[in-house]
Amino acid sequence: MSPLLRYPTAIEEGLTRIESLLTQGHQKYSSSCKYPIAKRSLALLLIQGDPVFWEKAKKLEPRFSEIKTVIDYVRSQFSDPLVLVVAKSRHQLSRKIAESSVVNIKKKSQESEEFFHQLTVNPITGFPLAIIIFYFGIYQFIGNFGVGVLVSNLEVFFAKTINPLVNQITATLLPWTILQNLIANEHGIITLGLRYVIAIIFPIVSTFFLMFSLLEDSGYLPRLSLLADRLLKALGLSGRSITPLVLGLGCGTMATLVTRTLESKRERVIATLLLALVVPCSPQLGVILGLLSQSPAALTIWVGTMSFIFVIVGLLTAKILPGDSACFYLEIPPLRMPRVQSILSKTYGRTLWYLKEIIHISILVSILIWLGKLSGLFEILLKELEPIMIWLGLPPSTSSIFLYGFFRRDYGAAAMFDLHRSGILMGRQLIVAAVTLTLFIPCLTQFQLILKQHGLKITLAMTSFIIVLAFLMGYLLNQLLSILEVTF
Template sequence: MAELSRREQESLILLIGPPNVGKSVIFNHLSGLHVGMANYPGTTVDYTKGSAVFGGVKATIIDTPGTYTLDATNDAEEVAVAMLKGKPDLVVCVLDASNLESSIYLALQILECRLPTIVTVNRMDLLEEKGLLLDGEALSRELGVPVLTAVALDGDGMYGLRAAIGDVLNGDLTPVPSGIVEASWECAERIRAAAVHGSGRASASIRETIGDASMRPWPGILIAIVVMLAVFSIVLGLGMGLRRFVLLPVFQGYIIPLIVSEVDGLVAPGLFRNILVGEYGFLTKGIEWPFTLIMPYVFSFYLALCILEDSGYLPRLGVLLDGLLGKIGLSGPSIIPLLLGYGCGIPAIISTRTLPSRKNRLMVGLMASLSIPCIAQTGAFISLLAAQSAFALAFVMFLSFASLLLGGAVLNRILPGRRVPMVMEIPDLLVPRAHMIAKKMWIRTQHYIVDAVPPVIVGVAVAATLFETGWMARIGAFMSPLVTEWLHLPQEAAVPLLLGVFRRELTVLPLLDMNLSVLQLVVGSVVALYYVPCIAMMAILYREFGGYYAILTLAVTTAFAFIMGGLIAQAGILLGVM
């Protein structure tokens, strides 16, 4: 770290604190738009890096992975410790006002490093809601460094923090602790008692009552069912509404005809024109599929996920499901990466870094690769099946859930290691803020357009070329024994199996134009559900777990996809419904 600072001739600031404390919000206030992702050398842990000017001094800011202590119990915490050892010019330690004692313990460990440190107590509004007051001067005296307060979501305290950082970098303030305070829970408890005043509220708020109830079997299970139904309603209802009433009319009524008209005027009839705007034209299907069939469900899913994240409900769901997950060797915190997998498998696998054991990480990563369709693939399933048969869609989703549990049980038996008991901090239950949800939605929608749409267009371009040059028919004939005799699908269904390597939803979308029966649609969907993860997911699996598990995942998912799809097709033949 020190080498990085000297090389760039910039001051280096570390932003460190527990997870879910608002570090990222503070980081965004400090760094603005000058932000990028980096990978810590020798690890698979990513961190966010930005730059800004404080009091005329240019500085690099690093938002370290969230950590509860410096005991380094997982990869993310090890990286945070390594960054502190790099001797940064300033550490901004962010404490959680609503869980102050545990945050103070982390601060004491950081102060033992004898680095210039500023303490910022965030989420002050939650402390005040509890009828408590923080004496910032008393906390500053106890810790021996400057203490600021903030409500980062509202921007409160950010100007003062920027000014304090500028004073430190210009040498006007030297925030190095004058004495050494023992980093112990007893000291943390004593310091909190000296700094926090007030008797608190006589009774719990409605949000606290609901939050506590959501973690008990009753009425927690009922609350979970209501929440999941609400999520399903948002994803399906809003997604279908956006698709039918907004995106399809715009693209099919205006954008696609305009593209076809322009191509007709510029390109003579023939092979090249057919590749551009023919049956698999990548300027038509390549735009229509990702934007009208997939994006509405991506948007609606991430809206629901943002609401769950910002409300603080997800950790409570983890507590509620800890017993169920324990049956397959997982613990409550595993529910978060599993749910993220329904958005995209890549962040799901990356987020396993916070899990306490390699066995848990492997289990969740492999379960997400085998049984969890990403939201783009789910959107393709909805587009393919919902109009034909709601039962067929429900059947495919049931298979996904059942194989997730079965796969977890099998992995728990064959992978070495033991179950680690649940350790999870429960944040306050909050009312999500519209402007924060809007920011997250904007970022995630951008990521979908930048990261997911280009591979779809490339995949469609490949399909168009194969179709127009006759290679699609040759591939179909070569794979005919598998595709037509075992899966009982038309020969051209072999091509989506090739395209699925680019993006998982491409295993589904070409089936839309093949005039298949409902059972054939189910067979194709089941094959797509279990089929190989896309190239990006394979790369993440390789990076996180090594080549052995990446190749094993590739082999297992491919075999399982064709076995399950074929069994359903053969059952349909026996029952006379194919």
């Protein structure tokens, strides 16, 4: 009896050959399941690499090496994994059966939904649309509005009103300079820690999560996953990785947590490395976009450098780590007009989570800086970093942004904002600092999560690689811009 489902010729020929090589009856394999197994079904399971029946066949079949040779040959005939080829064939047949037996009465709303769906997933229209969405959603909304309007105004408000008031009240209530420096002045809990959280980090994080919730609630994110799947396959990832990668533009710690949803350990390691290395969190992204947007050439260099490193590191990691890219199956929800209540609820929840995560750390960092200044350790660490800053072509005072960035990435971004505002970081030095800081090691909370998820060995290997690559890329970029005499 001829089977209803016919696979591509190479697979059918392979199945026929494997059936002829199988010597054991189905009873030998039936212990792995409740029902007898036809030879064709067993051959199909072996071609797809089913781990249970693969081990069974290896033990039971005397001609297993010949079976493996046939399977290897069939695999060589396709660019996609055989399990994906088989799934596509089944999907095509199921669609034919459905089309021949089901009558769909399409409404105008369904037709328009299908039109917009194809617009988002077709590479010809999908990629330009994604660029437009990210241009307005990230560059304009977060960069120009979040940083250019909200952060700038809040910073002025703190600098002219809040900080002088706090300094005055603290000086009146606390006669001891040591305690005054803990609460106020240059590195106080309120004047530095809470100022960074309220005036710089909060506006950027809230605008990002608002944009992310809008894309999520509209049903666009799953379509972006579908669109990017083929490109991400080359980097050892799948379309499912889009969610943590995009979420990483908000918070690297939250995104690293979401990598747990990825299928294979290989994919989780690659995604975690790229998040820790290349993907900036929203405060970093917002500050960098806000500072570099004044020079389109500088912004282009930063985006180009990050994209280049993302692709190269992804390709190399995919080559080094054993295994194949995971198959990607995803239920696509309908496109819809985003619901205001849902967007605001998600934005509020995520922003509140982020603030709870960072406020106690900001207080702790201010206390550590205070203790470091009292003991002289802070100045020693800054002095130790100064030769590296000079090697990168940066002012010695920029060592503070990397020391702050070690505790929190957003702290490093806020410190870079302060240095630029004070006129220390300008032109070529600003782009070198932006690239190096973006690539610099993840903050302590993200580091702890990577350690928990992947163990000490992988975490130390990632950290060492990131530190070396960050400073090396900063040095090479500075040398290249100097040789080309590029100015901004």
